[in-house]
Every structure is written in structure tokens, then in C-alpha cells.
Amino acid sequence: MTLAPVKHLPLLEPQPAAAGVSPDWVRISGASAIALRFRSGRFSREFAFGGINLLLNYDDGCRSDCSYCGLARTRPGDYEDKSFIRVEWPLVETDELVDRMARHEATLTRLCISMVTHPFAYRDTCDITERIRTKVRTPLSILVAPPTLNRTRLERFHELGVDMIGFGIDAVTEDLFRRHRTDVPAGGAGLRWDQYWDIVGHAREVFGPWKVNCHTLVGLGETDADLLDIFLRLREQEIWAYLFCFNPEPDSRLADHPKSPLRRWRRVQLVKHLVETERWEREQFDFDGDGALVAIRGDSAAVDRAVASGLPFETNGCPGEKGEPGCTRPYGSYRPSEPFRDFPFAPEADDIRRIRAELALDEILRPTTPRFLSRGVPGTGSLGDKNERGE
Numbered sequence: 001m002t003l004a005p006v007k008h009l010p011l012l013e014p015q016p017a018a019a020g021v022s023p024d025w026v027r028i029s030g031a032s033a034i035a036l037r038f039r040s041g042r043f044s045r046e047f048a049f050g051g052i053n054l055l056l057n058y059d060d061g062c063r064s065d066c067s068y069c070g071l072a073r074t075r076p077g078d079y080e081d082k083s084f085i086r087v088e089w090p091l092v093e094t095d096e097l098v099d100r101m102a103r104h105e106a107t108l109t110r111l112c113i114s115m116v117t118h119p120f121a122y123r124d125t126c127d128i129t130e131r132i133r134t135k136v137r138t139p140l141s142i143l144v145a146p147p148t149l150n151r152t153r154l155e156r157f158h159e160l161g162v163d164m165i166g167f168g169i170d171a172v173t174e175d176l177f178r179r180h181r182t183d184v185p186a187g188g189a190g191l192r193w194d195q196y197w198d199i200v201g202h203a204r205e206v207f208g209p210w211k212v213n214c215h216t217l218v219g220l221g222e223t224d225a226d227l228l229d230i231f232l233r234l235r236e237q238e239i240w241a242y243l244f245c246f247n248p249e250p251d252s253r254l255a256d257h258p259k260s261p262l263r264r265w266r267r268v269q270l271v272k273h274l275v276e277t278e279r280w281e282r283e284q285f286d287f288d289g290d291g292a293l294v295a296i297r298g299d300s301a302a303v304d305r306a307v308a309s310g311l312p313f314e315t316n317g318c319p320g321e322k323g324e325p326g327c328t329r330p331y332g333s334y335r336p337s338e339p340f341r342d343f344p345f346a347p348e349a350d351d352i353r354r355i356r357a358e359l360a361l362d363e364i365l366r367p368t369t370p371r372f373l374s375r376g377v378p379g380t381g382s383l384g385d386k387n388e389r390g391e
Contacts, residue, residue, distance in 0.1 A: 020057065020091060023124035023131075026113075027055040027089035028097065031330050035107070036100040038092055044336055047345035050109035051317060051327035052101060052138075055089050055116070056124055062116035064145075065186035066170070067179075068220065068257075070249040071116065073186040077251065094128055102135040110318050110326025111138050112166070115145040117189045122148045126160060133161040139326065141166055141318045143215075146199040147190030154199070154206045163211065164318045165203045166242070169196060170217040172230045180220060185253075200239070209238035213318065218268050219246030219260035223291025227268055231275045232282060241272055242316035245333035245341045265341060266313070266358045267293060270303070273312035278302065286366075295366045303365060310347035313340075313355055 019025075032052045033039040043049070065073040101108060113128055115121045125142060132140060141164040142157055154165065171177040174193040182188035203212045214234055216227065234241045245265050248255050260268075271293070274280040286295035296303065306312055317327030328344035339358075340351070347355065 021059060022056040022094075022120070023127040024094055025057055025091055026094050026097065026128065027057050027091050029053040029055075029329075030088045030090070033090050033092075036097070036104060038090065038100070043330055043344075045345070048107070049328065049330065049344065050107050050138075050320070051325075051329065052108060052111050053114065053327070053329070054097070054112065054128070055114045056118065056121055056128075057091060058116070058118050058120065060118075062118060063189040064117040064181070064191055065184040065189070066181045066191075067184060067253040068170070068217070068246060068249065070252060072184075072252060074184075075249070075252050094131060098131050098135055101132070101138070105136055105138060108136075108138040109320035109324065110141065111136070112141040112143060112318065112327055114143040115148065117145045117147055117191070119148075121145050122153055126156060129157070129160045129162060139163050139318070139321055141327070143168060144199070144203075146196050149199055151202040151206065154203050158206050163207070165207055165212050166318070167196060167200055167203070167212070167214045169200075169214045169230075170244075171220050172216050172222050173226050176220050176222060201237075204237055204239060210240060213240035213242045213316075215242045215244055217244045217246050218265060219257075223287075224264075224268070224271075224293040225287045225291035228271060228275065228282065228285055228287075231272050235276050235279075240316070241276060243269060243272060243342070244316075247333050247335075262339065262341075262358050263360060266355060267364070269312045269342070270306065270359065271296070273306055274298070274303070277311070278306065293364060296361075296364050297366045297368065299368050300365055303361065307356060307359065307361075308352060310343070310352055310355075313343055313347055313351075315342040315344050 028036070028038070030039070030041070031043075031049055032054075034041045035049050035052065061073065062069075062071045063073065064071075069075075101111070111132060113125055115125055129140065129142070140162050142162050143166040146167065157165065169177070171180050177193045177196075181191045182193070200212065200214065214230075216230055218227065231241050246254075246257070246259055248257055248259065271285065274284075274296075280298060284297045285293060286297065288294050314325060315328045315332070317325065317329060320326035325344075330344040333341040339354070343351065
């Protein structure tokens with residue numbers, strides 16, 4: 001297939017790097033800063049953390065203006081002070097970061113570079129990738145900015161040693177994508193639903209099965225039926241769905257938009273696990289006319305085993321070298337003072353007891369004989385009531 005050149009954000013000619021700007025500088029998550037001893041601190045519960053997250057940084061910031069994002073162009077404040085998924089991202093020198101990753105490599109499980117929508121993003125991501133690969137062998141992912149890419153550029157990432165590619169689809173229907181990411185005050189910067197899926201398809205062909213993931217954000221107005229649709233779509237392409245829970249960024253356009261109730265979130269986590277890992281089918285889930293889940297129909301013992309394992313409720317992220325959890329993003333979907341939305345470690349017995357109460361499966365788990373009800377016209381249905389703690 002012949003691809004047209006990237007039209008939205010072409011690769012510009014190299015210019016002298018400015019202080020504090022990629023590729024010579026990057027931002028890293030607060031958890032990464034602690035793990036690599038850039039900062040002191042500790043988590044509310046002790047666990048091994050080895051997933052290092054990098055974010056490209058530019059004086060003029062990300063060119064996109066997504067309604068929910070802390071880096072959105074129209075969010076008030078200086079770009080250097082903006083948070084991302086409600087987490088502080090300190091600025092560090094790239095070479096110093098790579099040196100520290102090399103020193104701490106034995107404790108690292110996964111590295112991830114997050115691009116932003118910017119004319120230099122592709123060039124600088126290649127540069128940073130080469131610097132990392134020169135000194136560090138830890139598995140490396142890139143969370144890409146599709147408007148900056150085509151198939152040739154994806155192939156270049158693969159040649160440089162990147163083993164997984166992620167896409168921030170976030171809004172799981174075309175209508176929601178357009179509303180939150182394309183038809184926005186500062187312009188969509190080339191973010192289009194069809195273009196995202198074109199690049200996802202190319203990435204699947206270049207990187208192979210289960211080497212591509214799509215981030216799906218719960219709480220932007222989608223129905224439960226919408227989420228099931230995208231879980232099934234991705235599974236059939238052998239692409240992972242990584243769940244994120246909408247977590248309002250202060251001063252963003254969705255700052256006052258409520259988070260998904262905890263009960264709904266837990267049920268979505270379980271449904272995704274059953275579809276993706278246990279290969280349950282559409283016919284095993286019943287929805288009402290608003291697209292809200294009303295029944296799960298299957299082997300109750302299988303559901304119980306899934307819940308008891310804790311796996312559906314752990315953070316979705318790229319794995320480590322031996323398949324262990326690699327990128328665990330603590331506090332990416334919740335505040336430290338809130339219940340864990342996803343666990344950056346295996347949930348313990350007390351955690352599982354709380355999860356069972358939050359799920360309230362007695363309300364929706366039905367006999368094993370499959371039966372499918374028409375889901376009607378999707379509206380604003382969701383998996384649970386509007387009580388934030390699922391009570």
C-alpha cells in the first residue's frame with residue numbers, strides 16, 4: 001500500500017534545541033521521579049515499581065485541545081505548570097534520565113515515551129529512543145500521536161527497538177471523539193477518528209498481534225454497550241484495550257464533569273477481562289434500551305475465579321520482559337485519598353473483599369444459559385447507579 005505524506009504535522013528541519021525542550025529534556029511522572037531518585041517520596045502502600053513514563057516537552061506545548069486533558073491548549077495556565085492525568089510531571093535532562101535508567105535497570109520493568117501532537121514529536125521521539133536503546137535494554141513502548149505518523153514512521157520505531165505501540169483513543173465512539181477531540185475551541189490539530197484507526201491498523205501490521213494497545217476512557221458519555229463494542233473490536237484484531245477512568249483535571253473544560261461511579265467502573269473492568277481474556281461473547285451480556293448493562297450470563301464459577309484472581313482490577317499496561325505487569329501508573333485514575341480504581345500491584349484479600357462489595361454481582365449475574373436482549377438505542381446507560389462509591 002502506498003501512503004501519502006503526513007499532511008498535518010510534517011517533520012520539520014532540525015533546529016538548535018532550546019533549554020527545557022525535547023529531545024534534550026523530557027518530563028517524567030512523579031512516580032518515575034521517585035523510582036529514579038530524582039525526588040524523595042513513597043507510595044501510600046509499598047510495592048515494587050519499575051514502569052518509567054516519559055513525556056515530550058515543548059515551549060508551545062501540545063497542539064491538541066482535548067476537552068478532558070490537562071495538556072489541552074485552552075486549559076488556563078503556563079504549559080510548564082500543567083498536570084497530566086492529574087499527576088505532576090517534573091522536567092529532567094534526557095541524558096541524565098537515561099544514565100539513571102541504566103543504573104537502576106535491574107529494577108525497571110517497562111519504559112514508555114508519550115508523544116504529544118507537535119511538529120517535532122516524531123523526530124524527537126526517534127532521538128530519545130536511540131539514546132535509551134544505546135544504554136538500556138528494558139522493554140520500550142511509545143504512546144503515539146497519530147497526526148504525526150504514517151506507516152513508514154511506525155516501521156522506523158520498530159527498527160529502533162520499540163516493541164509495543166499505544167494509542168490514546170480515549171473516546172470510544174466516533175461521535176464522542178469528534179465532540180471531545182476534533183470539534184474543539186482551539187481546533188483538533190488533525191485528530192480524526194478515521195485517521196486514528198488507519199494508524200492503529202498499520203501499527204497492528206508492523207508490530208504484530210498483542211503488541212498494540214488502545215486506551216479507552218470510561219466516563220466521557222459512552223454507554224456500557226459502547227464499551228463492549230470496542231472491547232470486541234479490539235480483541236478480534238488482537239489489540240489490547242487499556243482501561244482508564246476519567247479523572248477530571250482542574251480548570252479543564254470537563255473539570256466539573258463527574259467521575260464514573262465506582263460500581264460502574266468495577267463492572268466495566270470485569271466485563272473487559274471476560275471478553276479479552278476469557279473470550280466471552282456479546283450474547284453473554286444484556287443491555288437495556290439506554291445501553292446500560294443489566295445482566296451477565298455465564299458460568300458463575302468462572303466469574304468468581306476472575307474476581308478472586310484480582311487480575312481484572314489491576315492497572316492495564318504494557319508488560320515487562322517476562323510478561324509481568326510492567327507499566328502500572330499509580331494514581332493515574334484516582335487521587336491518593338480515594339479508593340484504588342486500578343491496582344498497581346496484585347490486590348490483597350482485603351482488597352478483593354471490597355471489590356466484591358463494589359461489584360454487587362448478585363444484582364446482574366444470571367444463570368449460565370446465554371440469552372441476548374436487544375440493547376435498543378444507546379443513550380447514557382451505565383453499569384451501576386450514580387453513587388460514587390457504588391453503594
